[in-house]
Amino acid sequence: MAKIEDLIAQIPDERLKKAIGAEVRELKKNKKFGLVFEEHLPETVRLPKLPVKEGELVAKKCETGNELWRVKTIRKGIATLERAVEGYPLPSETGIEVSVAELVVVRSFGDPIYPVLVPVDRVARGGPDKPWHMVINADNFHALQLLLYAYEGKVDAIYIDPPYNSGARDWKYNNDYVDKNDPWQHSKWLSMLQKRLKLAKRLLNPTDSVLIVTIDEKEFQRLALLLEQLFPGCTVQMVTTVINPKGTARYNEFSRVEEYLFFVFIGAAKLQSTGSDMLTERDYAIETDVRWRGLARTGRKGLRSNNPGSWYPIFLRKSDFSFHSIGDAIGKDVDESTVKVPQGTIAIWPPNKDGHEYSWSTVPETLRAIHAKGGFKTGRVNPAKNSFPFYYLSTGAFEKIEKGEIVVTGRGPANELLIEFADGAKSAAPRSVWNQVAHDAGSHGTSLLQRLIPGRKFPFPKSLYAVEDALRFFIQRKSNALVLDFFGGSGTTTHAVARLNKQDGGTRRSLLITNNEVSSDEAVSLRQKGFEPGDPEWDSLGIFEQVTRPRIIAAITGKTPEGDAISGDYKFNDESPIADGLEENVEFFSLDFLDPDEVARGDAFKAIVPILWMMAGCCGEREDSKGTTPWFIPKHSPFAVLIQEKQFRAFREKLAERKDIEWVFIITDSEENFGQMRRTLGRKYECVQLYKSYLENFRINTQDALNG
């Protein structure tokens, strides 16, 4: 193309030059640059819950693949079919008769479908103030479209571990496994991933978020190009990570020990140092901590009642909050107001949080000695927030000073030591090659999963700590981050987010989507036994039912599905017994599809309530409603629905009683009425119009939605 443009530039006739230039510009629009792959038949979806009617596109339940039929007539439970190939009947295959029970309705690209979230299970250990994680059994292509209604531009981090396209029937395209004999193995994979990434991109916060995609040697080059194309202008960086130090032997090849992580930095996304360089096991955070430690204790062991000798005041000068002196410990039952405060000073006592009194880390005599050596300092004070942080140097730090590992470079304004590590190489900047024992997928993925759900198989779960570490770089300072994984597998991402919350008291939440696929071997054996997808015998063996749901429940409760306490401890960060569980709330859903014409109104309202709860941030225990009252204001969630628009005035009065409401859904078919009600309610609320045909509000698979 560049050569043609150079040649055009040399055409002396201006009119001809312009005309050819315009034609070439048109041609360029249709020419693909960069990664070129085939368009495939768009993905279809089987909807077993929808009734088979005349005119419907259907598949035979027993057939895998994309063989489609159109129902001509139905008589006494028998459907007459003609084969449908992109809408054209094949003359040789018309008039085939099949029992309706053996057919399943199929929707293809562009036929709108109406998704609902059907609650299937929940585990609540986080208390009323923590939002809920959502785990959805669905094809991610549909679930992502539904999520767009709630979270467009709101997701802080996406972590995905898609099928690696190993050629070993590890994923499906149009209901059929793709393997190495498929001539379109790579382009099908790219088509599949591109469609999902386009939707995912719209979910990510454009001003500050990250996309993390793991991959191995089979597709990493193609993935790199795809990401470059989909995220122009963003930094895309590849990290090599050792996940199996023993190596996977390959004939006449180097033994594989690694895989790759692609990080796409969106907007102003910043890499937040975690204290690890990821290449070595050195923990800079701990070393830094040895230098200056917080004086205030936390946790049960830090309670005043357990350390009466460490409950004493530190006096600061009123004028500038500089250090004055260290007071004496007072007994458990002595009232602090009886302590004499030196003139011109204020007394700072150990912190009191959530009604509990804590202590300082040392007794006063020790702190005075540390202070005398320059090992005590006051941090940034904020009297308005009653925040007076103190720091001290531990015995370990003084030992390092003596050994010369830490050098004293001077004294600060309060006479505290100014210190620095001797070898100068203190940068914890994470490197682009990761080699962490914690990331061994065998020990901390597969074996950990065996502890949580003994006897259940799942191929290649990630190391829990590897997922934690990758996310920590971007969300450690976002304590209420929203994290999405749409190839959820065994649920490692939800587990990792729950652990990140445990480490700092955060309220991050995860949205995890995964399908209920059975392995290709299991599918063969189930079919031989006469079972089809949708039969309980088949579905109970799917990944969501067998692995994802029980694994996440086990992680939260600390108990295996059999009810036994899980053995062993978490390692590396935040070591604690796995059996303690995690204080989080999780609700599990299946994505289902309904026909607006077939569903009674009350059932349709009930069916969309989980979507409204999701839009309002999954806060508070979810409540059901059939929508038969003038409005629905759940007790524990920050949203309200006006069902009968005539009752607007009374509804407003009710709203005023609930200060926590943030979202208001108004059911009306009139844009004008909605506009008026929205203006009356003011900017305080996020107002959303809903049509009376409830299911239509969340249609997906439309041409518009799919074109992005």
Ligand SMILES: C[S@@+](CC[C@H](N)C(=O)[O-])C[C@H]1O[C@@H](n2cnc3c(N)ncnc32)[C@H](O)[C@@H]1O
């Ligand atoms: C490689 S695994 C992810 C493993 C996960 N990171 C873990 O640690 O357990 C990919 C998962 O995505 C699921 N999956 C594949 N295609 C999907 C689709 N279209 N929609 C939803 N899930 C899908 C597969 O069933 C599989 O469980």
